[in-house]
Amino acid sequence: MLKKITNFFLSLKLTITLLALSMVLVFAGTLAQVDKGIWTVVDQYFRCLIAWIDLPVFFPRGWDVPNIRIPFPGGFLIGWLLVVNLITVHWASFKIQVNGARRIAGILVLLLGVLVTMGVMFGWGTASVAATDSDAFWRVFLRLGRGTLAAVVFYIACVLLYRKRAGMVLLHGGILFLMVGEFMTAMYAVEARMTIKEGETVNYIDHSQQLEIAFTEVSNPDRDTVTVLPQRSLKEGAVISADQLPFDVKVNRYFVNSNRPRPLDSVPESARRGYPAYEGYGARLYMAELPEVSGATGAMNAPAVDVELVDRSTGESRGRYLLSLWMYPNFVNRSWDMPTRINLGGKQYEVYLRFRREYLTSPSGSPFSIQLLDFVHEKYEGTQMPKDFASQILLVNEGDDVNRELRIWMNNPLRYARRTFYQSGYLPDDSGTVLQVVRNDSWMIPYLACMIVFVGMAAQFIQSLRRYQRSDA
Amino acid sequence: MKKIIINGVVVLFAVWFFQSGVRPPKESETDFQVTAFGQLPVKYEGREKPIDTLARNFLTILSDKQSVYHEGERVSATQWFLDNISGRPEALDYQVFRVENMDVLSSLGLEERKRFRYSFREILPRIGNLDAASRSAYAKNEKQRDLYDKQVIKVANKFYLYQNVMSSFEDPTAIPSEQLMSTAQRYMSLGKYSIPLAVPPNAGNSKWRPLMSALLANHPAMKSMGNVGPPDAMAVKFGVMLSAYRDGDVARFNDTLNEYNASLQRENPAVLEKMPFETFYNRLGAFMKSAQLYLLVFVLSCFGWLARKRGPISAGLALMICAFIPHTFAIIARVFLSGYPPVTNLYSSAIFIGWAAVLAGIVLELVYRKAEGMGNLVGGIAGFTTLLVAHFLAGDGDTMEQMRAVLDTRFWLATHVITVTLGYMATFVAGTIGVFYILAGLLTRRVDEATRDNMFRMMYGTACFALLLSFVGTVLGGLWADDSWGRFWGWDPKENGALLIVIWNAIMLHAKYGKMVGSRGFAVMAVTGNIVTAWSWFGVNQLSVGLHSYGFTSSATFWLLVFVASQLVVIFAGLIPVKVWRSGR
Secondary structure: OHHHHHHHHHOHHHHHHHHHHHHHHHHHHHHHHHHOOHHHHHHHHHOOOEEEHHHHHHOOOOOOOOOOOEEEEEEEHHHHHHHHHHHHHHHHHHHOOOOOOHHHHHHHHHHHHHHHHHHHHOOOOOOOOEEEOOOHHHHHHHHHHHHHHHHHHHHHHHHHHHHHHHHHHHHHHHHHHHHHHHHHHHOEEEEEEEEEOOOOOOEEEEEEEEEEEEEEOOOOOOOOEEEEHHHOOOOOOEEOOOOOEEEEEEEEEOOOOOOOEEEEOOOOOOHHOOOOOOOOOOOOOOOOOOOOOOOOHHHOOOOEEEEEEEEEOOEEEEEEEEEEEHHOOOOOOOOOOEEEEEEEEOOOEEEEEEEEEEOEOOOOOOEEEEEEEEEEEEEEOOOEEEEEEEEEEEEEOOOOOOOEEEEEOEEOOOEEEEEEEEEEEOOOOOOOEEEEEEEEEOOOHHHHHHHHHHHHHHHHHHHHHHHHHHHOO | OHHHHHHHHHHHHHHHHOOOOOOOOOOOOOOOHHHHOOOOOEEEOEEEEEEHHHHHHHHHHHHOOOOOEEEEEEHHHHHHHHHHOOOOHHHHOOEEEEOOOHHHHOOOOOOOOOHHHHEEEHHHHHHHHHHHHHEEEEEEOHHHOOOHHHHHHHHHHHHHHHHHHHOOOHHHHHHHHHHHHHHHHHHHHHOOOOOEEEEEEEEEEEOEOOHHHHOOOOOOOHHHHHOOOOHHHHHHHHHHHHHHHOOOHHHHHHHHHHHHHHHHHHHHHHHHOOOHHHHHHHHHHHHHHHHHHHHHHHHHHHHHHOOOHHHHHHHHHHHHHHHHHHHHHHHHHHHHOOOOOOOOOOOHHHHHHHHHEEEHHHHHHOOOOOOOOHHHHHHHHHHHHHHHHHHHHHHHHHHOOOOOHHHHHHHHHHHHHHHHHHHHHHHHHHHHHHHHHHHHHHHHHOHHHHHHHHHHHHHHHHHHHHHHHHHHHHHHHHHHHHHHHHHOOOHHHHHHHHHHHHHHHHHHHHHHOOOOHHHHHHHHHHHHHHHHHHHHHHHHHHHHHOOOOOOOOOOHHHHHHHHHHHHHHHHHHHHHHHHHHOOOO
């Protein structure tokens, strides 16, 4: 039985089958992006064990194809099977072929390679505030150079241990490393955004994939108290009790996406008929559920939540409110700001449904902030085509004694505090900037893996070319 | 000896072939110096270029050609352009507007005609219909537009462009004062579009300006308002040139042109630097000429290869090298003129893939002594087809466009784009050998055992390169994405397309290592690689999702399908048992 399983994983036919399946999956996942948002597709096709392929994606959208969902091995399943396949094949057919001193030397060099790789990954010898003032060239070149260094050390180790098969082993090791890196990115990388107006100082980021309801008590003149209800608690029908709030919050409905608010009297009578009696903005504005947006439009979903505030002791309703992401200023690029104001039990609250907010801290634990000094939107002369977007910022971290003026612009991010700040967008009339903030501790793996595979593949091909030349002569 | 003579003849033929049309037409003292006018600088779509380029691109957008036939005579793009912007009455009679759609034609009250080209004067009476139809088409959601709507928009856009360009060369000096405000407002709103800026920075002005705005300041009524500076001397001269041309005053036109050049030389010599070279590049038309020679190479080598004759093959190789030199030169010229690495858009990728495939063919012929003309065949057909594809892709205007902010990085354009394009090339080369293997094996007796082994080796070697290049290129693309917005792999359609090529090449090599395919199976797989690559290169753009989708054309979809169908035919031919093959018997 065990033998059968090993034989199954040992076969190159399995490799080819899996690769072919991955092609079908990638192809379907690409076509699906015509209708669906990229993140939905990634979750439905690639970051899962079983993917559900929608049959209509393979046909022109005008055709009336029944919407059948076909189960298919998902990205994670194919990936892990390939990893097992790769390891078994190498384990069985690429045994270490040397003994004695050479073997020990090989293992030592291998360990050195691991050490170099760790060093490159954790950025040994790089500046803690890394922003570039010149072109991308040297920065990326240097990173690839670091990757090559690790690759060469590994190659020497492979030559010592595997002789002629060194290139083959190394290149597959690189592929393995790349896949592990991507898996880690899928699991642990976090993308967030930061919206700053010119002159403003901001010390938090918006996690654009997660939401929360924030109640800010503003009745106290010298401090605000913020109570946050995280997204996972916002289930339909749930009643949430937070100690700091003198009332319970009942979730009536959760909309995946909602329309841009428009005056209630502008919508047809039929739509108004079933519209609940809301307090706050919902009393004047019409907001209803919309289907999820497609990746092709580049638009973002604007979830909304229909909540009821309930008196904790009597269970009586204290008002029904509709909170939409449209009211949160960072969602609409600061075009407007619509806090829902609630006055209950002698306390005043400002309420938002907003992106999950995280306050910025450096690894030492001290908070830091970014001030936008100037935003530049350069166009090609005589056109509307953008040439460059650049944010001149002031990075301040008093605890770590950092106070630096820096520039973040297209293709030239700032790396600081294990986060990377990218120029991503801008506010209307170029009045401010939107930065993409990514935390991904495995971001150097592709640089390393790329060079490892390259060195291994090149060595392998050069070797077979030589062998061919010799046999030909 | 005989070989030297043949090669000499081939070289002489190529030189003669390329020099034709390079020299500008002769202009005597008493003629308008149209060629010199064509070398004047203008800034359009963010790039400084000679009027010659602007006129050629503009004419290509309108009529798909770089010159006009008018009353039996060939009129150069520059002359056509000059006739138009100077407001000569006969300019309205040039048949340059290409309208193919029957319904659009009937709404314009026009009869179908050979080559589908119509003059402005013919269209003018019913142009209101076109405008109304295009407005209603624009009002619709993109998905709800039908074929007619799309065609209307396409034709109407030509007219809007034509009118915008013409307006930007207007001379408002003579308009009555009461229309001044409305004209100024019209010019302000025109400035929001991309229009040609004809007046270069000079002693009196530090920015490029469109002619009409610069001349408006020269209006007598504006002067009396007192809030404008002195008139722009360069703009005034440009205006004088146009009016002299309109009035047929040769001497005044030529003199002003010389003065204009002289003062530009004095005040801003930098803008003149590249202009003569670019007009030379335009006249050379290297890509189309190389394409024709590559076709000849292919035909010659087909004959030589099938008949096992060395002569045609070595002549073909010489000719291929002769065509390759101008091809290379023109690519370098583009890099010099645009300031970007060679591949920036679909057009340049086609040119570059062709170039690299021809280079691969030459290397194969020179290095691998058993190539027996296979390098010629691959280089010839790949060079010809890719340059032909490029020719059809050039219809959208300037092929040396400026790059949008995120794509504007020479480092990544030079590394990722070049490597991944070379990966496409290598996959295509392996696939082309596969096509020859299958077709020649099935239809002729040429593919004997030795040939089979050789072709297998060549396919395998290029597939190795293809895997290496496409893998490194794809990963570099991911690194670019990581460096630009922090996501190494985002499952963007173009990334996926490149990934498919990598996986397919990997499958091919694993199938060979596992001895699951022989030479015929490998050839079939290599041909399948053509489909995968074509889809990644062109098909992805038709989805119009993601950052990379820069070239949507529905005729491209059609030709892509034709290509895929042809490759499928070859694949099925390859699956026919060897017993039936002529080479197999």
